[in-house]
Structure formats: structure tokens, C-alpha cells
Ligand code: UDX
């Protein structure tokens with residue numbers, strides 16, 4: 438099948454490369470000439486496992502890059518729209534890029550095509566896309582608009598796309614549903630997984646993945662509801678962690694207790710400094726806004742956002758508790774990306790906390806395995822950029838863990854303690870065990886557990902983040 442993917446960002450690039458690996462002829466379109474040039478030269482503009490391999494083995498054969506959207510549409514039966522849908526000032530999704538792409542597509546509909554929403558968009562967007570395409574002169578019989586939300590996570594995007602929990606397509610015509618079924622047939626029919634060069638199967642993969650067909654509106658809403666529910670689950674466990682801190686309970690034990698309930702499940706119950714990234718923050722806001730627009734006051738989502746913002750404040754209070762005054766303090770920071778496994782710093786809680794610490798007069802030296810360049814573009818020389826975790830800890834008053842990179846959970850703690858001026862570690866991602874840390878001679882703060890001190894020193898119970 439000939440497929441065009443418009444927008445070569447985190448979602449578009451991964452989707453395009455995976456569609457090509459499934460055997461389809463793919464044109465990846467983008468209006469960012471620099472990005473296109475980099476992709477044509479073999480560069481990979483984002484940090485994603487397996488993506489370099491997919492691009493190398495499909496570039497120039499089943500995968501082309503182009504800035505000519507109309508040409509790409511004419512050549513294709515399906516056009517996936519994966520351009521940005523950033524939030525507006527008031528939290529709605531800004532759909533102006535989607536609209537401009539729809540307008541351009543209209544002029545290139547010379548035979549039957551399905552226009553597919555891949556970006557996360559509010560309910561009713563498909564109806565607007567159809568209206569814009571008709572308004573610009575396309576024949577109503579020659580196209581359908583469908584929704585095919587993407588559930589991939591950054592850092593595991595390629596395996597999430599190829600081994601999804603489900604494939605969701607929202608279609609209002611049999612013809613468009615048939616075409617999308619055909620596109621995903623290598624996965625739903627399992628033929629892809631029988632190939633020698635298939636991307637390795639992750640744990641828990643469901644093969645073949647189920648294909649769910651709904652109306653376009655239900656599919657659009659499902660995506661917002663999914664992200665809002667996951668964000669709510671994170672905010673819920675962060676709220677529980679705050680109660681644990683006040684009463685001296687251990688959130689890890691609580692998570693185990695509730696996560697083993699099959700109705701709840703253990704995933705997305707990791708307390709920390711809050712969720713970030715290009716999706717949850719904007720999608721929770723956008724879902725809140727679209728519900729309000731249609732007469733439903735989804736107040737629960739306000740609390741999800743409030744708890745998330747409060748997590749950062751609570752973490753900063755812990756830094757204050759550990760160091761008393763902050764002006765002039767040297768802090769080592771591990772993690773800048775919004776989560777482990779990616780170079781993406783969009784809406785990163787780590788960056789937010791670093792900026793607050795700079796405002797309070799701290800000197801910050803940070804290390805991140807992948808997000809240094811993107812951080813340097815944002816913060817320049819406001820912070821120091823370390824070569825390693827140990828370099829970041831060197832001569833610091835305390836070390837902060839802000840992103841859940843696996844390598845930060847396996848540090849040589851003796852070496853860290855030797856590098857630090859004071860053995861103080863403030864962990865915003867609960868990568869270590871308080872008892873182990875005090876046995877190793879650290880004063881250790883984490884989320885949802887009282888502070889622990891080197892063996893022999895009293896353990897403090899924090900009331901509202903302050904020592905009781
Ligand atoms: C996208 C969607 O924006 C988001 O709603 C969804 O939640 C995830 O997928 P992402 O892939 O991260 O997010 O977006 P981004 O990395 O910003 O990439 C968008 C790409 O579209 C960029 O490369 C941009 O250059 C391109 N673009 C944007 C176009 O080609 N044409 C446009 O008119 C606008």
C-alpha cells in the first residue's frame with residue numbers, strides 16, 4: 438500500500454518507519470527543511486531505540502522523504518496526519534497545523550483516499566477535517582476521514598508501535614475501515630512477527646494485537662481518555678505518596694499492595710516528581726477544555742493537574758529541608774529528559790525543577806545520557822554539563838535524581854559518596870531503597886517515604902513536606 442505520513446516528529450517518523458518495515462511504500466512529509474535534509478543524509482533527529490535500524494534498512498527503498506505534500510497525497514491511498522497539536526494559552530489543542538494540512542490535501546484528491554488522524558486531537562476534529570477538505574473543492578465520494586490514535590511511548594516507540602496492546606481505528610465507512618485493516622494486516626495477521634528481521638518482541642507482547650473498530654468520534658475520545666486516565670493514575674499515586682510521607686508509611690509497600698489488585702494493576706503507579714512530556718500535560722488540558730466546550734465540567738482533571746504541579750513544589754521543599762538555605766549551594770542533577778529512554782525535554786519536570794533551583798541561586802551541574810544537547814539549546818551556560826553521574830556529583834552539596842534512567846538506579850554509591858561534599862541524595866524517582874541508602878551512609882530523601890539518615894541517626898517523619 439502507498440502511504441503518506443505528514444509530520445516527521447516523534448509520532449510521524451516512528452509510524453512512517455514502521456509502516457515501511459511492514460512492507461508499505463511510505464512518503465514521509467515535513468515542512469521543516471533542516472529535518473528533511475538530516476533524514477535524507479541518514480541522520481536520526483530523535484533518540485529512539487531500533488529507529489536507526491528501521492530508517493537504514495528502508496531509506497531510499499520503501500521510505501522516501503519529501504516536502505511536497507500534494508505529490509505525496511496523489512501517490513498514496515492513505516494519508517496519516519501527524520503534525521503537532523500544541524496547547525493554546527487556554528489549554529485547547531491548537532489545530533491550525535492540522536487545518537492547513539487538510540486544506541493542502543484537498544487539492545490533491547484525484548482518486549479515493551483515506552485521511553487518517555494520527556496526532557492526538559479533540560473529538561469532532563475529523564468532522565472539521567472533512568468540512569475543510571470539502572470546502573476546498575474535493576469530491577465527497579473520493580475520500581473519507583478516519584481516526585487511528587497512536588499509543589506509543591517515547592523511549593519505547595518502535596516496539597510500542599509494532600507490538601501494541603491494541604490497534605484502534607475510528608471509521609464511519611466500511612471502505613475506510615477495510616483500507617486501514619489492510620494497512621495493519623501484517624500485524625493483525627501476525628505475518629510481520631514471523632519475519633527473521635522483525636524487531637524483537639518485548640515482554641508481555643500480545644501477538645497478534647487485537648484490532649478495535651469504532652466510530653471516529655469514539656476513537657478520538659478514547660485517546661484523550663486514555664492519556665487522562667494514565668495521568669490520573671500517576672497523580673493518584675503521587676497523592677498517596679504525600680499521605681505516606683505525613684503518616685510515616687512506605688509508598689513502595691502501598692504500591693505493591695494496591696498494584697496486585699488485578700482491577701488496578703501495577704503499571705503507572707510510580708510516584709515521583711510528576712508526569713511531563715509532549716502528551717500528558719497538553720492532552721489532559723485539551724480533554725478538560727473539550728469536555729467544558731460540550732457542557733461537561735470535568736473537574737477531576739483539574740485536580741490531576743494540580744497534584745502534578747504540587748509534586749514539583751513538594752520536591753523543592755525537600756531540597757530546602759535537606760540543605761536549609763539554597764543560595765550558592767552546588768547541586769548535582771541526574772536527569773533532564775521528561776523520562777528515561779528519550780532525549781525529549783518538552784514539559785520535563787526535571788527542567789522545571791532545575792529552573793526553580795537556578796532562580797533560588799543554586800549552582801547546578803547536570804548529567805543526562807541523551808538530553809544534554811536539547812537542554813543546552815534551552816538553558817545554555819546557566820548550568821554546567823557533566824560527563825557522567827560521578828562528575829555531576831563532584832564536590833556537590835547534594836545530588837538530585839530527576840529522571841528515571843536505568844543507569845541512575847545502578848550507580849556505584851561508594852564512588853558517589855566520595856565525589857559528594859555531603860552524602861545527601863534527594864531522589865525524585867524512587868530509584869533506591871531508603872534502608873540501603875542509610876546503610877551506605879547517605880541522608881536519603883525520596884517520594885512517599887520518610888527521609889532516612891546514615892545508620893544510627895534518627896529517621897525524620899515529614900508533615901506536609903516539613904520535618905515533624
Ligand atoms: C504528535 C502530535 O503533535 C501530538 O498531538 C501527539 O500527541 C503526538 O504526535 P510529535 O510527533 O511529538 O506529536 O510532534 P512533533 O515532534 O512536534 O512533530 C510534528 C512534526 O510535524 C514536526 O516535524 C513538524 O515540522 C511537522 N509539521 C508541522 C509539518 O510537517 N507541517 C505542519 O504544518 C506542521
Ligand code: UDX
Pocket residue numbers: 587588589590591592664667671704705706707708709710711712713714715716717775776777841
Ligand atoms: C504517553 C503515553 O504513555 C502514550 O501512550 C501516548 O501515546 C503518549 O503519551 P510518553 O509521554 O512518551 O507516553 O511517556 P510515559 O511513559 O507515558 O510517561 C509520561 C510521564 O509520566 C513521564 O514524565 C514519566 O516520568 C511519568 N510517569 C510515568 C510517572 O511519573 N509515573 C509512572 O508510573 C509512569
